[in-house]
Amino acid sequence: xxxxxxxxxxxxxxxxxxxxxxxxxxxxxxxxxxxxxxxxxxxxxxxxxxxxxxxxxxxxxxxxxxxxxxxxxxxxxxxxxxxxxxxxxxxxxxxxxxxxxxxxxxxxxxxxxxxxxxxxxxxxxxxxxxxxxxxxxxxxxxxxxxxxxxxxxxxxxxxxxxxxxxxxxxxxxxxxxxxxxxxxxxxxxxxxxxxxxxxxxxxxxxxxxxxxxxxxxxxxxxxxxxxxxxxxxxxxxxxxxxxxx
Amino acid sequence: xxxxxxxxxxxxxxxxxxxxxxxxxxxxxxxxxxxxxxxxxxxxxxxxxxxxxxxxxxxxxxxxxxxxxxxxxxxxxxxxxxxxxxxxxxxxxxxxxxxxxxxxxxxxxxxxxxxxxxxxxxxxxxxxxxxxxxxxxxxxxxxxxxxxxxxxxxxxxxxxxxxxxxxxxxxxxxxxxxxxxxxxxxxxxxxxxxxxxxxxxxxxxxxxxxxxxxxxxxxxxxxxxxxxxxxxxxxxxxxxxxxxxxxxxxxxxxxxxxxxxxxxxxxxxxxxxxxxxxxxxxxxxxxxxxxxxxxxxxxxxxxxxxxxxxxxxxxxxxxxxxxxxxxxxxxxxxxxxxxxxxxxxxxxxxxxxxxxxxxxxxxxxxxxxxxxxxxxxxxxxxxxxxxxxxxxxxxxxxxxxxxxxxxxxxxxxxxxxxxxxxxxxxxxxxxxxxxxxxxxxxxxxxxxxxxxxxxxxxxxxxxxxxxxxxxxxxxxxxxxxxxxxxxxxxxxxxxxxxxxxxx
Numbered sequence: 001x002x003x004x005x006x007x008x009x010x011x012x013x014x015x016x017x018x019x020x021x022x023x024x025x026x027x028x029x030x031x032x033x034x035x036x037x038x039x040x041x042x043x044x045x046x047x048x049x050x051x052x053x054x055x056x057x058x059x060x061x062x063x064x065x066x067x068x069x070x071x072x073x074x075x076x077x078x079x080x081x082x083x084x085x086x087x088x089x090x091x092x093x094x095x096x097x098x099x100x101x102x103x104x105x106x107x108x109x110x111x112x113x114x115x116x117x118x119x120x121x122x123x124x125x126x127x128x129x130x131x132x133x134x135x136x137x138x139x140x141x142x143x144x145x146x147x148x149x150x151x152x153x154x155x156x157x158x159x160x161x162x163x164x165x166x167x168x169x170x171x172x173x174x175x176x177x178x179x180x181x182x183x184x185x186x187x188x189x190x191x192x193x194x195x196x197x198x199x200x201x202x203x204x205x206x207x208x209x210x211x212x213x214x215x216x217x218x219x220x221x222x223x224x225x226x227x228x229x230x231x232x233x234x235x236x237x238x239x240x241x242x243x244x245x
Numbered sequence: 246x247x248x249x250x251x252x253x254x255x256x257x258x259x260x261x262x263x264x265x266x267x268x269x270x271x272x273x274x275x276x277x278x279x280x281x282x283x284x285x286x287x288x289x290x291x292x293x294x295x296x297x298x299x300x301x302x303x304x305x306x307x308x309x310x311x312x313x314x315x316x317x318x319x320x321x322x323x324x325x326x327x328x329x330x331x332x333x334x335x336x337x338x339x340x341x342x343x344x345x346x347x348x349x350x351x352x353x354x355x356x357x358x359x360x361x362x363x364x365x366x367x368x369x370x371x372x373x374x375x376x377x378x379x380x381x382x383x384x385x386x387x388x389x390x391x392x393x394x395x396x397x398x399x400x401x402x403x404x405x406x407x408x409x410x411x412x413x414x415x416x417x418x419x420x421x422x423x424x425x426x427x428x429x430x431x432x433x434x435x436x437x438x439x440x441x442x443x444x445x446x447x448x449x450x451x452x453x454x455x456x457x458x459x460x461x462x463x464x465x466x467x468x469x470x471x472x473x474x475x476x477x478x479x480x481x482x483x484x485x486x487x488x489x490x491x492x493x494x495x496x497x498x499x500x501x502x503x504x505x506x507x508x509x510x511x512x513x514x515x516x517x518x519x520x521x522x523x524x525x526x527x528x529x530x531x532x533x534x535x536x537x538x539x540x541x542x543x544x545x546x547x548x549x550x551x552x553x554x555x556x557x558x559x560x561x562x563x564x565x566x567x568x569x570x571x572x573x574x575x576x577x578x579x580x581x582x583x584x585x586x587x588x589x590x591x592x593x594x595x596x597x598x599x600x601x602x603x604x605x606x607x608x609x610x611x612x613x614x615x616x617x618x619x620x621x622x623x624x625x626x627x628x629x630x631x632x633x634x635x636x637x638x639x640x641x642x643x644x645x646x647x648x649x650x651x652x653x654x655x656x657x658x659x660x661x662x663x664x665x666x667x668x669x670x671x672x673x674x675x676x677x678x679x680x681x682x683x684x685x686x687x688x689x690x691x692x693x694x695x696x697x698x699x700x701x702x703x704x705x706x707x708x709x710x711x712x713x714x715x716x717x718x719x720x721x722x723x724x725x726x727x728x729x730x731x732x733x734x735x736x737x738x739x740x741x742x743x744x745x746x747x748x
């Protein structure tokens with residue numbers, strides 16, 4: 001997992017590998033916020049609470065320095081010296097999605113209104129089925145169709161959440177600020193903030209908020225707010241960060 | 246001309262014997278000539294898991310041939326042999342039995358109809374394998390015991406012809422080592438097998454939105470994916486930290502072009518063979534069955550309860566729609582009963598069991614009935630595939646079948662003896678056997694090698710001329726090279742082709 005910049009090991013790895021991220025006193029703060037790092041507790045990532053550099057905390061807008069008007073610079077993170085992460089596999093992913101979106105597991109996603117999505121795609125997404133089809137170990141090779149299967153599950157679960165929230169805005173759990181019809185930028189920002197906390201258990205960076213919020217402008221006018229809500233959820237729920245741990 | 250007459254591996258081996266350095270130099274200089282998707286051939290690996298005994302199928306032995314050995318040899322009464330034309334070198338047994346091993350279910354073996362219809366495309370090659378362990382033997386059946394760096398037949402064919410196909414190598418069966426990934430890690434990712442767990446519903450995973458309960462327009466999905474893939478994922482701290490992990494790298498690689506190619510081909514419209522009726526209700530979600538759905542369901546009517554029929558239905562559609570160049574299917578090791586089938590009345594109704602437990606390996610409990618039942622099953626599915634492929638034109642009057650081979654892969658043979666005069670008996674595993682290939686591309690209506698009618702043991706042949714050689718046994722490597730030779734795969738000298746197998 002993340003290297004802590006305060007440790008001798010970090011300095012050793014930097015010296016050995018000459019990582020660009022190591023330069024500048026702790027290298028994009030990659031190691032310094034090893035506790036946050038996008039995979040666990042919320043808040044610490046964007047809080048700028050440690051020795052991270054300015055580019056890491058992402059509080060400033062680099063457009064001022066570069067003349068570029070593309071919004072804040074993306075954060076930089078030192079590559080892990082031991083980049084070992086696991087795919088969540090179907091059941092774990094469904095469980096996380098169910099909890100994040102406050103959807104009962106059984107109504108998270110169905111195929112053709114008859115079959116549980118996760119069951120349909122579970123072998124593709126790394127599960128085994130010893131008693132059903134004598135598959136005792138996960139597939140050795142990730143199927144080409146796996147990302148599509150994930151997209152179907154994410155799209156459906158997010159669509160389900162959006163439908164519930166927009167039908168009963170008073171009980172909305174993910175899209176409260178826009179479910180009543182006001183899709184102002186501030187409201188969309190608030191939704192994005194919540195989605196990151198719900199789905200990735202961390203706060204988004206300013207740039208992430210800006211980019212997801214701006215997707216609204218790229219969507220067709222008809223039903224735009226609800227579509228944006230569904231797709232804002234989708235891009236976060238199916239991100240690599242949501243799928244690996 | 247498809248064939249590349251392969252340079253002789255044995256010549257290299259001879260060089261190696263005299264000069265290790267010389268061999269190494271030659272091996273290192275072998276050109277890589279894989280490719281050629283413009284003129285593909287198609288390979289169907291039909292897995293006869295558990296040990297399909299060749300002397301219970303196309304090389305069955307008559308009691309009259311066995312002579313004094315007949316009482317204790319696995320041979321059949323002359324009367325139950327089908328009366329085939331003398332020019333046909335194969336046997337066919339049509340018999341009615343009352344049980345499959347200890348399972349009380351009447352059935353009739355039906356071999357004659359298949360042999361009479363397809364003998365011109367049938368080739369039997371004798372084979373003596375190297376393991377009586379199911380998993381090991383199955384893997385060796387498709388790698389030729391590691392003949393070409395551990396590359397499977399399916400991977401070799403996919404690598405040769407599959408570059409332009411969305412999913413070149415699809416595995417429709419599970420629970421066997423016929424679908425294990427080969428040991429050669431140098432192939433492109435798309436050449437390895439794509440596993441399908443449920444042929445009826447798997448096509449849904451060929452489109453990220455269509456058919457879901459909350460679909461969005463393709464443009465909307467593309468916009469969101471671009472944001473996710475190119476911005477959010479690319480810039481996230483998580484990705485920056487872990488982009489080098491195997492899992493993340495693979496995942497990122499699969500998104501993008503591979504995903505787009507699959508979706509743009511609209512495969513979801515071509516591969517759903519289930520009807521628009523409960524429980525599938527395709528129309529309610531904006532989907533329609535494949536234009537060929539009714540045809541394949543007619544060919545494989547038990548698709549909704551027999552996994553092999555479902556596999557075969559999808560196998561045909563994958564080839565027909567130019568999705569795959571090789572598909573692997575086969576009966577599994579599970580008991581398959583029709584829904585509602587019960588033992589009421591003392592036995593199962595005829596036709597209510599599609600598969601006995603452990604497939605061909607149920608021969609341990611009842612050899613003759615199991616082999617008869619399972620060979621009929623193999624023939625039935627092969628016949629359905631051949632009929633469908635014959636009906637599809639490739640080009641210039643050539644059908645898809647003209648470019649396809651069905652390779653009936655199996656683990657090993659069965660022991661050749663029986664308790665004196667027993668009509669039913671159990672058998673063990675035996676290395677000695679033979680394999681069946683069916684294709685217009687093979688030297689049809691031919692048995693390469695032969696079997697000794699008094700021992701049941703098979704013997705080999707000269708790979709070049711096909712002349713029988715009672716002092717020789719054929720190896721897994723030779724059969725592997727022979728199959729690839731028929732398939733026109735350039736192995737760069739890694740294996741020998743077997744000219745006697747080629748049409």
